[in-house]
Amino acid sequence: xxxxxxxxxxxxxxxxxxxxxxxxxxxxxxxxxxxxxxxxxxxxxxxxxxxxxxxxxxxxxxxxxxxxxxxxxxxxxxxxxxxxxxxxxxxxxxxxxxxxxxxxxxxxxxxxxxxxxxxxxxxxxxxxxxxxxxxxxxxxxxxxxxxxxxxxxxxxxxxxxxxxxxxxxxxxxxxxxxxxxxxxxxxxxxxxxxxxxxxxxxxxxxxxxxxxxxxxxxxxxxxxxxxxxxxxxxxxxxxxxxxxxxxxxxxxxxxxxxxxxxxxxxxxxxxxxxxxxxxxxxxxxxxxxxxxxxxxxxxxxxxxxxxxxxxxxxxxxxxxxxxxxxxxxxxxxxxxxxxxxxxxxxxxxxxxxxxxxxxxxxxxxxxxxxxxxxxxxxxxxxxxxxxxxxxxxxx
Numbered sequence: 001x002x003x004x005x006x007x008x009x010x011x012x013x014x015x016x017x018x019x020x021x022x023x024x025x026x027x028x029x030x031x032x033x034x035x036x037x038x039x040x041x042x043x044x045x046x047x048x049x050x051x052x053x054x055x056x057x058x059x060x061x062x063x064x065x066x067x068x069x070x071x072x073x074x075x076x077x078x079x080x081x082x083x084x085x086x087x088x089x090x091x092x093x094x095x096x097x098x099x100x101x102x103x104x105x106x107x108x109x110x111x112x113x114x115x116x117x118x119x120x121x122x123x124x125x126x127x128x129x130x131x132x133x134x135x136x137x138x139x140x141x142x143x144x145x146x147x148x149x150x151x152x153x154x155x156x157x158x159x160x161x162x163x164x165x166x167x168x169x170x171x172x173x174x175x176x177x178x179x180x181x182x183x184x185x186x187x188x189x190x191x192x193x194x195x196x197x198x199x200x201x202x203x204x205x206x207x208x209x210x211x212x213x214x215x216x217x218x219x220x221x222x223x224x225x226x227x228x229x230x231x232x233x234x235x236x237x238x239x240x241x242x243x244x245x246x247x248x249x250x251x252x253x254x255x256x257x258x259x260x261x262x263x264x265x266x267x268x269x270x271x272x273x274x275x276x277x278x279x280x281x282x283x284x285x286x287x288x289x290x291x292x293x294x295x296x297x298x299x300x301x302x303x304x305x306x307x308x309x310x311x312x313x314x315x316x317x318x319x320x321x322x323x324x325x326x327x328x329x330x331x332x333x334x335x336x337x338x339x340x341x342x343x344x345x346x347x348x349x350x351x352x353x354x355x356x357x358x359x360x361x362x363x364x365x366x367x368x369x370x371x372x373x374x375x376x377x378x379x380x381x382x383x384x385x386x387x388x389x390x391x392x393x394x395x
Contacts, residue, residue, distance in 0.1 A: 324386025
């Protein structure tokens with residue numbers, strides 16, 4: 001059972017619902033799920049990431065690894081240091097959340113005396129950007145003065161490390177279903193209370209409707225199915241994210257050397273497993289996960305797991321190399337997270353850090369579901385976080 005939305009949240013959802021209803025009308029009464037997800041997350045002033053609501057932490061809708069423990073960010077900093085010592089340059093973080101990871105990474109790099117020339121943040125959420133500014137203003141001046149905020153990707157390729165933590169899962173995706181006569185695409189239509197015609201006084205609701213897949217979606221599905229060990233059953237429903245390739249291409253155009261991604265997802269053969277019959281679409285609202293994207297509009301997150309094979313293919317097409325791929329647990333262990341816990345000595349602090357480390361690395365917590373991927377150009381250096389990697393099932 002989800003907690004009921006507040007009056008303010010209900011009002012906000014109604015406003016976004018009306019905006020989506022207008023888009024539906026303009027499109028002839030059917031929207032692809034991809035377009036619905038884009039509006040629900042990014043509609044100016046109304047979408048989840050465009051409006052002012054607390055998203056991260058105990059008071060928000062979900063918790064990410066940097067919010068669980070600075071141990072995660074300190075390991076990220078260690079991997080960044082190895083790259084920066086070879087390449088020099090900057091760090092660019094895409095979507096910096098509350099700014100906690102940026103603060104911890106800069107602090108750890110300062111301790112190792114491998115600071116970037118600057119730490120740039122590209123953030124689409126105005127309220128998160130404000131929280132980042134407030135947190136990072138508390139850093140020592142020598143660190144705080146290195147932080148800048150960008151409105152778009154750098155126009156010229158730059159050297160350094162680009163960090164993308166839980167960004168790809170929020171790219172709008174298309175949804176498909178395997179039918180007896182081929183592939184259908186799941187989209188969204190208007191549903192009014194009691195079957196009444198839509199009107200100003202009618203409740204705003206949305207529901208799924210399947211239509212025949214167009215040529216681009218059918219082609220994408222054929223490419224997916226060709227690499228699977230067995231056919232998918234009738235009724236199988238899942239997602240495909242066509243925006244991965246242009247997103248990676250844009251990252252590549254801005255990057256001279258170095259890139260690190262983190263998200264929850266799987267290689268393709270595991271992502272599109274016959275037993276995963278309902279796909280990976282998930283919504284997050286007040287620390288609870290559910291699978292109904294048509295409620296709590298604008299006040300809940302909507303995500304889908306990442307097909308890391310698609311990411312790797314897009315990277316190779318954009319002239320990047322897959323320098324590493326590992327579970328979060330393997331990545332953190334490779335960078336010495338156990339040693340960071342041991343440094344705390346005995347007592348309450350070590351007990352606290354040990355508990356945080358378990359949450360980060362245990363399979364039933366974050367250790368297996370989240371993956372780390374390093375993409376690079378001219379990045380011929382050993383990456384300790386990927387010493388335990390296994391690329392066999394990725395491509």
